[in-house]
Amino acid sequence: MNQQMVNKLEEKGLSCPFVIAKTGETTVSEKNSSLKAKLSQMGTVIYESIGAVGRIKIETIEILGKIKGLIMEVEDEHIVGGLFDQPLNKSIPDIYALIKDTRSQAKPVTAPEAKPKVQFSPVFLDELKAILKDYVGDFTDRIYQNQLKAQRINPNEFSEEDVRRFILALGKAAGMIIGPSKGREVINKMLAKLK
Amino acid sequence: MEILDKIPGIIGYAVINADDGSIEEVRGSSTTPLGDLAAFFSSAGDVIKNSLALGGINYISLSYGANRLVIFPFDSKYLGIEIERDGDPLLFMEQVKTPPAEIAQPKVIEVPRSLSSKVLQVNMLVEEFGGEANRGHWLEVLNQGVGILGGDILPFIGIIDNKLSFKDSPPAENEEEFVQGLRSIIDFLVKKAVEEMGSSQARVKVQVVIEKMRQG
Secondary structure, three states, rough: HHHHHHHHHHHHHOEEEEEOOOOOOOEOOOOOHHHHHHHHHHHHHHHHHHHOOOOOOOOOOEEEOEEEEEEEEEEEEEEEEEEEEEOOOOOOHHHHHHHHHHHHHOOOOOOOOOOOOOOOHHHHHHHHHHHHHHHHHHHHHHHHHHHHHHOOOOOOOOHHHHHHHHHHHHHHHHHHHHHHHHHHHHHHHHHHHHH | HHHHOOOOOOOOOEEEEEOOOOEEEEEEEOOOOOHHHHHHHHHHHHHHHHHHHHHHHEEEEEEOOEEEEEEEOOOOOOOOOEEEEEHHHHHHHHHHHHHHHOOOOOOOOOOOOOHHHHHHHHHHHHHHHHHHHHHHHHHHHHHHHHHHHOHHHHEEEEEOEEEEEOOOOOOOHHHHHHHHHHHHHHHHHHHHHHHHHHHHHHHHHHHHHHHHHHHH
């Protein structure tokens, strides 16, 4: 499946597309096989950097040099992107649109242990908001709305991973008002709702 | 890097020593660990640049949530600036690299009275709570409040020369939302003052600010 996606991206005009799984498995087109090892190393460096920072869900990465550039979409188990000569022959939003479009047609193969995305009811978010209100009172609406936007959560369609990220962000923000230990309490109460 | 405080749209920034990757400075109202992100990814960028022969780094951009961090070399440092996700990195880099003296006509910032009076109140509260001795601490508290409660107002305001200020004219259609944001920030400061100095002392200081504002 990953090979199919790389080939499709190449057909659509990306000169050196790649898929790098978190496991290290790297897929490139036949034409770019000489770059496979270096792209794989690049993937390792990216995953290590993301792991080192930890708390942030990075969704896209661009590394633009004077000679070549990298444009990548980051998902939990893989990175999909391309290596380009500068100047780019497509705009960056066009490249992301192309990757997104191709990805939706051929989802990359993820690690076997990857959990399927569980969908939650919007009512669940109201329950989180009620917990938040017990701790931060009048600040609830602003914190809730700001974090909903900052974490780009769609209240009508979100996964467990989205919820976890949202809970951590709410707890962190609440902690700045009521202190870090109470903030941790907020997180624990909200996470308990997930079980 | 005081110039970064004044550029509209920069929510926060980090300055990284390009030689050893150490974090030299982190400022602004961002709730993201900008120092760590900029330090790790500037080092990663150096490794990747050499390995894949990218040439000198123009910039590295990381998108997360509603924002992005743009990391780029500047003198012997890496700067990491947090902007809104749909912001144009090149535009911001250009502004950072243009010395203020070369900017032909400084922008006139127009702020409705409903917002300017709230910002004035915020600054008076910080001054009253912190005085000369404790101002740094209260500016930190203010930064936290702005970061978690400011919302959409964040790209338009920042602390410049120890005062909360508008860096750009806010869009008229957001006036009410921005007033609400500033009101929350004021409530946050008062709550913190009550915690730190007790309700009676905090109340006296708030009263002093109200009195000063009344006198104009």
